[in-house]
Amino acid sequence: MKLSSGLVALAALVGAGVNAQAVCPSVALRREVRSLSPADWAMTVDVLTRMNANGWTQWFSSLHQQNFMLIHGNEIFFPFHRRLLADFESVARRFNPRFAIPYWDVTRDYANMAASAVLSSRYIGGNGVAPNNCVVNGFPFNANLTYPNRHCLQRQFNNNGQIYTMYSPEHVLSVLQKATNMATFRPKIELSLHGSLHISLSGDMIQKWSPNDFAFWMHHANLDRVWFVWQMRNPAQNFWAADGKDSQGKPIGLSTRLPAYNTLIGDTMYPGRNGMCFTYDDYVSPATKRRSLEPRNRKCRHRDGGSGGILGPLKGLVDGVLADVNDIVGNSEQAVVGAIATGMPAHLHDKWFPNINNTATYTANDIPPNPLPPVAGPAAAPDTDTSGLQAPPAVPPCASEMDKPNDTLATDEPYVMFDAGVAGPKYPMANPYPFTKHLIKMHGYSEAEVKAAYAESLEFTRDMNAAKYQSPFAGGVASLISNLGNTVGNVLDSAGL
Numbered sequence: 001m002k003l004s005s006g007l008v009a010l011a012a013l014v015g016a017g018v019n020a021q022a023v024c025p026s027v028a029l030r031r032e033v034r035s036l037s038p039a040d041w042a043m044t045v046d047v048l049t050r051m052n053a054n055g056w057t058q059w060f061s062s063l064h065q066q067n068f069m070l071i072h073g074n075e076i077f078f079p080f081h082r083r084l085l086a087d088f089e090s091v092a093r094r095f096n097p098r099f100a101i102p103y104w105d106v107t108r109d110y111a112n113m114a115a116s117a118v119l120s121s122r123y124i125g126g127n128g129v130a131p132n133n134c135v136v137n138g139f140p141f142n143a144n145l146t147y148p149n150r151h152c153l154q155r156q157f158n159n160n161g162q163i164y165t166m167y168s169p170e171h172v173l174s175v176l177q178k179a180t181n182m183a184t185f186r187p188k189i190e191l192s193l194h195g196s197l198h199i200s201l202s203g204d205m206i207q208k209w210s211p212n213d214f215a216f217w218m219h220h221a222n223l224d225r226v227w228f229v230w231q232m233r234n235p236a237q238n239f240w241a242a243d244g245k246d247s248q249g250k251p252i253g254l255s256t257r258l259p260a261y262n263t264l265i266g267d268t269m270y271p272g273r274n275g276m277c278f279t280y281d282d283y284v285s286p287a288t289k290r291r292s293l294e295p296r297n298r299k300c301r302h303r304d305g306g307s308g309g310i311l312g313p314l315k316g317l318v319d320g321v322l323a324d325v326n327d328i329v330g331n332s333e334q335a336v337v338g339a340i341a342t343g344m345p346a347h348l349h350d351k352w353f354p355n356i357n358n359t360a361t362y363t364a365n366d367i368p369p370n371p372l373p374p375v376a377g378p379a380a381a382p383d384t385d386t387s388g389l390q391a392p393p394a395v396p397p398c399a400s401e402m403d404k405p406n407d408t409l410a411t412d413e414p415y416v417m418f419d420a421g422v423a424g425p426k427y428p429m430a431n432p433y434p435f436t437k438h439l440i441k442m443h444g445y446s447e448a449e450v451k452a453a454y455a456e457s458l459e460f461t462r463d464m465n466a467a468k469y470q471s472p473f474a475g476g477v478a479s480l481i482s483n484l485g486n487t488v489g490n491v492l493d494s495a496g497l
């Protein structure tokens, strides 16, 4: 096994006692999947197809399954999955150096997930079909997955072909504002947004080999982006936050080694350094971002909002406005900042969004030096051979029986989509669907912790509706179009038309 050049450089620096970070030779730009041009998506499909043919899907599914109980339900969660994604991406870049994992900003679709363009033949395909719940309109190779046995990729949406409500962008923004260390940030994301998509899609996504479904990689890229956004919201407090505990309850820190990889948590903290060779479109300059979005706006501008009906005659004007909407909704939790800042009483700002009026932004210059004390040098990761496209080592066998999800809710009470007796806004915020007992047991989560997180999320939804706060995402596509109509109206007014 050879160390990659990034690791060699790091070892040299650390060995010399220099508190520095090994810079990546090139950095993958992870973008929201819907902002990829058709050519970029076709390249993504090509790379995934060849990786799968070379055995990499089963390799990563096996790695995830073998370490499953160590990497969920504790503060190893974020660093391990960041390392896993960087590993997947670096293998993919051997097949095509332009590859980057697209992220799926699922909260943008939270009100009506089943209608998401991402869950269509244009991207990763939709629900499985009878009799075996096989996905038939996604990647062709999904028909022949090999881990842990030969099977088709399965999905079984959790509400009779539809998907129950997920977590809103506002929920995520509140977590970003309130969490002050990793031990509070991790459960508030893992026990809401993270588990919610696994339950929603079900099938392979609710097995320990969930990396079989590319939804896993795009979802985890988004969770990782949310972590990075949190790191950069307050770099002095959050950037190097690696507090909390491992699966045994032992305190962890930057010098704790990750399961399987045996590399330091401290080496995963800095996107763009130490082998974490990626960044997100939140952190490229507006000019670069606009350039990268242009082809998408030109070709696909009608996909989400549509501009038929009464808006049809205004095509030229609508196109311009839609381009702006697309730019904004690429990052859903930022898109709601304005509505929240003006749309609710002060006591709710203080309770859920304590920093909503703080517009400070930070750059790489604000990232403090790594407080990690020098160590002898990193151990090798499972896959460090960057010389070719060959298949990974054989995977160890495992029990291949699919878990049978039972639908008993962790709340012990039936799910209520909208609380009775609240005169909310036009499109009220629906309660997120709770975790199931099956998901809790599978991950070894604490039932008390899950219940507490869910109770807080219900309180959040109740507060938002009582304040008549209108989320731009609550009605799904319908409210986007209605917002767009208002925007068009304002533009028409100001233009004197």
Ligand SMILES: [Cu+2]
Residues within 6 Å of the ligand: 064, 071, 072, 081
């Ligand atoms: Cu996982």
